[in-house]
Amino acid sequence: MHSFAWWPVVGVLTIATFTDLRSRRIPNWLVFPFLLAGIVSSPWRFDWQGSAHGFAWHGLGQCFAGLGLGFLVYGVMFFMGGMGAGDVKLCAAIGAWIGPMQLIFGLVATSIVGGIMVFCWAVMGGFLMDLFRVPGKEHGEPGESEPIRSNPLKRKMPYAPAIALGTLFSFFSLPR
Secondary structure (H helix, E strand, O other), X not given: OOOOOHHHHHHHHHHHHHHHHHHOOOOHHHHXXXXXXXXXXXXXXXXXXXXXOOOOHHHXXXXXXXXXXXXXXXXXXXXXXXXXXXXXXHHHHHHHHHHHHHHHHHHHHHHHHHHHHHHHHHHXXXXXXXXXXXXXXXXXXXXXXXXXXXXHXXXXXXXXXXXXXXXXXXXXXXXX
């Protein structure tokens, strides 16, 4: 990403990370204005081969392509049960700010960071072996993993930190 759009993204990612860690939620009051600002500012973005001196449709196209890609990828994971709605909206809004090409790189980095986080979360929570259990099959003692299943906060990992780190990594890893 070039000069214009990095600071709002970093600011929103910072707030989203703290709120997700604290309450396991990414608030709409944060994501929707961020998304709207990304859409409104996109036609004037000179870092997307648009015009530095006026309106450019290319920037708007990049914005909606990034928004759609973020919504599609994380929307699929939401319907599979692996993401929260706040994560989906946050990634779509990030896509509106950074565009589809950088978002692809950011999503790959986010997946790697997220995988490491899930592993560490499972080790620290004492339920690493539960990650490898087939749903519907009983392994071990009855009720062995019951504390995890009965407490949704133990199962639900905040994913905004992974999204933030993956997005930040895309800022510093792509050629300018």
